[in-house]
Amino acid sequence: MSSPQFDPEAILECARSIRPALPALLGSEAALVDRQLADLLTQAKAGQPVGTQILELLQSDPRIRNWAAEFLAPHQISKGFEPLAGRSGDVSAAKYVCPDGDYVWYRRTTGEQMPSCPTHGALVRANREDSM
Template identity: 35%
Template sequence: MDQDIIDVARTIRFYLPELVGDEADAYDNEIKDLLAQAHGGVDVDGEIMAVLTRPRVKKWVTQVFEDEHHRPPVLLVRDHGTVKPPPSPVPTPVLSDKYECPVDGNYVWYRPSVGYPVPDCKDHPGVKLVPAASDAQ
């Protein structure tokens, strides 16, 4: 399985309401099921990519794949394809803390700044997301 595809699928889940509106739950359920299959060792890269390349999410997904850390585009400032800090005094961060579900890791959220409270996992209500161990930004 391609870890990049898994990472992007885990990351998009939080942003689906913004990206696809009323279809967010349907997209999320499909991605969640595919991630569970991947966790069980099933190669579902093609099926995940079929979801990630649908017209309503394709641009967002392309931007996430372009970032080496697979961060959501809202956290990046781009200039001619390179990621760089915003000009002062705009406080938009480029690097942010990555949080994930401590149960299965299939739900990821990036904290835009320290003022944002860490949410619960969508799949496991009452379970707070925790800092990602291997690649916190």
């Protein structure tokens, strides 16, 4: 059975989005995986095709594999698609991004303390159209 195919931008967004969750998922192992993702995202920004390497890293540990699988499930490329019955919609959460493009964080509640990008520092609020 072949592995699912994903939109390359969805893979990059998954890599950016999982970074804030790594400490909770991996504990003391988070820093190493975070550095590897940051390096791959830097390579992607330079135009290098790193999607396969990112997917391999995200599949390397069941704790991050499950998180990534849930994130990427709606982005799987398939030959046919039929939406589920019933109403659906996006959940509103403010999106903050690293200006250098390698870290994404969503504010789910107003009391949450905003982290900083572990690679470059400050985060900025994404444009409304970027948040979707």
